[in-house]
Amino acid sequence: MKFTKMHGLGNSYIYIDLFKETIAEESMPKLAIQLADKNRGIGSDGMILIGPSDVAKVSMRVFNNDGSEAMNCGNGLRCVAKFAYEHGYVNEMVFTIETKGGLVEATVHPDEANQVPTVTVNMGKPRLSRSEIPMIGAAVDQVINETIDLGEVSVDVTAVSMGNPHAVIFTEDIHSIPLMQVGPSLEKHERFPEWVNVEYVQVLKEDELQFRVWERGTGITQACGTGACAAVVASVLNGHSPRNQEVTVHLLGGDLFITWLDNGEVLMNGAAETIFEGEWVIK
Numbered sequence: 168m169k170f171t172k173m174h175g176l177g178n179s180y181i182y183i184d185l186f187k188e189t190i191a192e193e194s195m196p197k198l199a200i201q202l203a204d205k206n207r208g209i210g211s212d213g214m215i216l217i218g219p220s221d222v223a224k225v226s227m228r229v230f231n232n233d234g235s236e237a238m239n240c241g242n243g244l245r246c247v248a249k250f251a252y253e254h255g256y257v258n259e260m261v262f263t264i265e266t267k268g269g270l271v272e273a274t275v276h277p278d279e280a281n282q283v284p285t286v287t288v289n290m291g292k293p294r295l296s297r298s299e300i301p302m303i304g305a306a307v308d309q310v311i312n313e314t315i316d317l318g319e320v321s322v323d324v325t326a327v328s329m330g331n332p333h334a335v336i337f338t339e340d341i342h343s344i345p346l347m348q349v350g351p352s353l354e355k356h357e358r359f360p361e362w363v364n365v366e367y368v369q370v371l372k373e374d375e376l377q378f379r380v381w382e383r384g385t386g387i388t389q390a391c392g393t394g395a396c397a398a399v400v401a402s403v404l405n406g407h408s409p410r411n412q413e414v415t416v417h418l419l420g421g422d423l424f425i426t427w428l429d430n431g432e433v434l435m436n437g438a439a440e441t442i443f444e445g446e447w448v449i450k
């Protein structure tokens with residue numbers, strides 16, 4: 168089975184082209200775990216399937232490295248758009264991608280060699296009501312700076328769904344955050360019945376954020392595209408950043424440029440790179 172390893176700011180996945188390959192539905196979670204294993208597999212944050220769609224130009228399915236399936240992946244979307252354009256599955260520079268979290272629109276920015284170094288994705292509107300996250304709690308519908316007790320520490324969480332759930336915590340100092348402690352305990356906290364991605368955010372300026380993530384189903388990664396979008400939405404909701412203005416988010420693996428438009432949609436712009444292609448022998 169042929170594969171391509173790609174990354175968006177160091178958030179790497181093994182991409183399989185379902186226009187050409189076939190994988191049985193029931194073997195997908197196990198395959199994601201095998202491919203992602205850095206000792207016995209290829210090594211990645213998970214597996215992404217690129218395939219045909221009835222409602223869009225291409226479809227994307229995302230599996231974390233623990234085999235769980237996610238509804239969306241921002242860094243994955245930019246890589247899928249690059250892959251689809253460079254492999255001739257789309258000829259337009261603006262096209263739609265189907266995800267389990269809904270339809271999104273990608274715009275590729277090809278260079279002189281018709282290769283795609285960067286992509287802008289319209290990620291659609293964030294979902295902000297408690298039931299859409301989903302998150303268990305009091306009657307208040309939007310979760311803005313709600314305190315959750317984790318035993319030894321408590322955190323103030325702003326909850327945003329970008330098709331997948333995010334819990335954003337603001338900090339004064341990104342270099343002293345207890346991510347290894349808070350990440351896993353908040354990820355599977357009983358208040359989040361579908362678990363949650365955990366992000367710490369330091370506001371440097373109204374249009375500049377520092378960002379670290381503990382991803383649901385994966386752990387610490389270099390970058391999370393949906394998480395960066397959620398961070399900017401949370402920053403606007405908390406009065407730290409303006410609406411309709413581009414915000415630079417510094418992730419461990421590089422920068423993303425995010426705008427929460429007045430019409431409610433979130434734009435994400437950033438890099439997408441191919442690392443290598445190969446063939447996986449199915450055992």
Ligand SMILES: N[C@@H](CCC[C@H](N)C(=O)O)C(=O)O
Pocket residue numbers: 178229231236237238239240241242243331332364382383384385388390391392393394
């Ligand atoms: N790395 C991704 C998000 C991948 C899925 C996430 N771990 C989840 O389970 O929701 C991104 O770039 O958005």
